[in-house]
Amino acid sequence: MDPAGPEPTGRIEVRGLTKHFGSFTAVDHLDLDVAPGRITGFLGPNGAGKTTTLRMLLGLVRPTAGTATIDGRRYADIPNPLTVVGSALEATNFHPGRTGRNHLRVQAAASGVSDKRVDELLELVGIPAAARKRAGGYSMGMRQRLGLAAAMLGDPHVLILDEPANGLDPEGIRWLRGFLRHLADEGRTLLISSHMLSEVEQTVDDVVIIANGRRVAQGTVEELRGEPTAFVRTSDPDRLTAALQQRGLRVAPKGSGLQVTTEDLAVVGDIAHASDVAIHELRSEQTHLEELFFNLTETEGDRNRLTGATSARAGGSPDLPPPTLPPPSGPPVDPSVIAAPPADAKETGR
Amino acid sequence: MSAAIRAEFRKFFTTRLWWGMAIAVILSGAAFAVLFALVFTSDIARGPQGAAVPTTDAALAKAVFTGGIQIGYLLTLAIGVMTIGAEYRHQTITATFLAVPRRGRVMGAKVISLLVIGAFYGVLSLAGAVGAGALVLTAKGHHPFADSSIWRTLALSLLVLGLWALIGLGAGILIPNQVAALLISIAVAWIVEPVLGLVLALTDWGQNISPYLPSRATAAMLESTSGGFDGQPVDQLSWWAGALVLAAYAAVMAGLGTWRTVRRDIA
Numbered sequence: 181m182d183p184a185g186p187e188p189t190g191r192i193e194v195r196g197l198t199k200h201f202g203s204f205t206a207v208d209h210l211d212l213d214v215a216p217g218r219i220t221g222f223l224g225p226n227g228a229g230k231t232t233t234l235r236m237l238l239g240l241v242r243p244t245a246g247t248a249t250i251d252g253r254r255y256a257d258i259p260n261p262l263t264v265v266g267s268a269l270e271a272t273n274f275h276p277g278r279t280g281r282n283h284l285r286v287q288a289a290a291s292g293v294s295d296k297r298v299d300e301l302l303e304l305v306g307i308p309a310a311a312r313k314r315a316g317g318y319s320m321g322m323r324q325r326l327g328l329a330a331a332m333l334g335d336p337h338v339l340i341l342d343e344p345a346n347g348l349d350p351e352g353i354r355w356l357r358g359f360l361r362h363l364a365d366e367g368r369t370l371l372i373s374s375h376m377l378s379e380v381e382q383t384v385d386d387v388v389i390i391a392n393g394r395r396v397a398q399g400t401v402e403e404l405r406g407e408p409t410a411f412v413r414t415s416d417p418d419r420l421t422a423a424l425q426q427r428g429l430r431v432a433p434k435g436s437g438l439q440v441t442t443e444d445l446a447v448v449g450d451i452a453h454a455s456d457v458a459i460h461e462l463r464s465e466q467t468h469l470e471e472l473f474f475n476l477t478e479t480e481g482d483r484n485r486l487t488g489a490t491s492a493r494a495g496g497s498p499d500l501p502p503p504t505l506p507p508p509s510g511p512p513v514d515p516s517v518i519a520a521p522p523a524d525a526k527e528t529g530r
Numbered sequence: 531m532s533a534a535i536r537a538e539f540r541k542f543f544t545t546r547l548w549w550g551m552a553i554a555v556i557l558s559g560a561a562f563a564v565l566f567a568l569v570f571t572s573d574i575a576r577g578p579q580g581a582a583v584p585t586t587d588a589a590l591a592k593a594v595f596t597g598g599i600q601i602g603y604l605l606t607l608a609i610g611v612m613t614i615g616a617e618y619r620h621q622t623i624t625a626t627f628l629a630v631p632r633r634g635r636v637m638g639a640k641v642i643s644l645l646v647i648g649a650f651y652g653v654l655s656l657a658g659a660v661g662a663g664a665l666v667l668t669a670k671g672h673h674p675f676a677d678s679s680i681w682r683t684l685a686l687s688l689l690v691l692g693l694w695a696l697i698g699l700g701a702g703i704l705i706p707n708q709v710a711a712l713l714i715s716i717a718v719a720w721i722v723e724p725v726l727g728l729v730l731a732l733t734d735w736g737q738n739i740s741p742y743l744p745s746r747a748t749a750a751m752l753e754s755t756s757g758g759f760d761g762q763p764v765d766q767l768s769w770w771a772g773a774l775v776l777a778a779y780a781a782v783m784a785g786l787g788t789w790r791t792v793r794r795d796i797a
């Protein structure tokens with residue numbers, strides 16, 4: 181193996197993916213790109229269609245329309261897929277009467293992986309002893325770890341994880357972050373779904389946000405996050421604006437106060453103090469990404485409104501983020517923006 | 531394919547189901563053999579009323595050795611149901627199809643493993659039945675292995691258990707709820723269908739149909755005589771026709787199940 185490591189593979193391409201359950205549209209003409217060697221967060225409120233999308237990608241649910249491929253192949257067309265794509269799905273359960281270790285050994289047999297690897301993986305996810313007990317008594321955290329071990333069984337270079345942080349305690353989430361980072365550093369491609377932005381925001385490179393089965397935003401975390409801003413309310417906005425601008429900060433009036441483009445509240449406070457202006461309120465604002473996501477989850481119950489809001493089709497839609505949002509500092513989110521890093525020019529499939 | 535089959539065997543032998551079933555099969559095999567051996571050789575059964583009682587030593591041995599086979603095939607029927615029912619119930623079917631996304635291949639592996647598992651339980655059942663039955667028969671002065679057709683009956687009883695497991699496999703898919711599938715298939719195979727067979731045999735037109743029912747085909751396959759309501763032996767197919775009929779049931783059920791499984795969303 182050359183020192184630079186193998187060329188990253190594992191491009192996931194979803195085009196026009198649609199799933200109807202009866203008259204209900206769970207996934208609606210979804211386009212999605214996951215670049216090789218990167219961690220992509222797949223975000224959306226509950227019921228947005230994340231799990232359904234991942235299940236279609238994995239050949240478990242038959243799409244009504246559209247395609248989903250991994251390195252150009254449908255999952256079902258990959259010979260011995262566990263060695264190429266590992267996945268842990270939300271609802272993946274274990275037979276309560278079978279030990280976790282035996283569950284992995286069944287999967288190992290099905291994909292020609294050695295039993296020795298099973299025990300190595302149980303060590304890796306930290307449940308070597310517990311996995312010898314029947315799965316019926318496992319905690320959610322243990323199930324998640326066992327699920328991760330199952331995903332890693334065939335040493336795949338693509339990992340698809342549905343809500344891997346669900347049911348983990350803060351310590352478990354920290355462990356998971358480190359684990360995922362480690363996997364990504366090895367050049368693997370990761371697609372991680374979550375209904376909580378905060379769970380994955382620190383971990384992922386790219387973000388895809390869906391709501392009501394449609395894509396709402398796609399881009400790198402930096403792009404979507406926009407520049408950090410602070411909100412300040414003061415007795416004398418004009419004077420403070422002038423003082424801040426003099427120090428090279430961007431300032432804009434916002435509601436009853438000012439929005440300052442900085443993440444450093446102390447700077448704002450110091451400037452105000454130096455120019456003798458009283459401050460009534462000073463706080464960091466949500467990032468654009470946070471706000472975007474918050475608005476989606478807040479209006480979750482209001483299906484019609486949301487559907488209307490997203491109807492201009494995803495990506496760069498002027499309707500989203502809602503007009504009240506500060507504009508992101510980056511360019512409008514557009515599918516082409518996230519186009520893969522140069523690593524592109526590799527052969528697909530192997 | 532062989533990997534998928536190996537995985538199926540691992541699934542089966544890594545829960546407690548298999549040895550619970552094993553004990554039940556051995557015990558029921560032995561118990562029914564002893565019971566049948568004692569009843570059929572008793573003076574009352576051999577009297578004028580006992581028309582359906584086997585008369586030759588060979589027929590007697592076949593009836594005794596396969597006495598527990600009905601319990602045996604009900605158990606493998608249940609195993610067939612649970613092979614797939616438990617996968618849906620506990621959602622391990624997701625893991626199964628992730629490892630082997632060609633669902634037809636998974637179903638093929640299940641069919642092959644169930645036939646082997648059926649034969650495995652058949653061996654256990656016969657170990658109990660032949661062991662206990664031969665002892666009683668010999669003690670009563672009958673030859674337990676009077677002619678070679680007994681061996682054919684014994685061999686076919688291994689197949690019987692596998693074929694019923696395949697019928698269960700189909701039932702377990704066609705009836706989505708595992709508990710309902712178990713209750714319905716056992717109730718039908720144990721009570722409804724045999725009674726239907728007896729009732730049909732009372733009518734002229736039904737007489738021609740009843741030999742083709744699964745339980746009647748099974749009896750024919752094993753050449754075990756059985757009586758109708760009147761105690762007279764009922765008509766049955768020849769052993770090979772019975773085997774073909776039962777195999778056809780198994781093929782249809784497993785085929786329908788496969789057809790359903792290949793299309794179904796795993797959500």
Ligand SMILES: Nc1ncnc2c1ncn2[C@@H]1O[C@H](COP(=O)(O)OP(=O)(O)OP(=O)(O)O)[C@@H](O)[C@H]1O
Pocket residue numbers: 201204205206224225226227228229230231232233270374375797
């Ligand atoms: N088999 C099914 N039949 C009918 N509706 C379904 C089915 N599966 C999912 N749905 C519906 O499709 C929508 C999307 O579900 P999905 O599980 O994909 O959402 P999700 O984004 O994974 O949500 P969560 O964050 O709660 O896991 C939901 O409204 C759900 O009720």
Ligand SMILES: [Mg+2]
Pocket residue numbers: 230231232270342
């Ligand atoms: Mg989900």
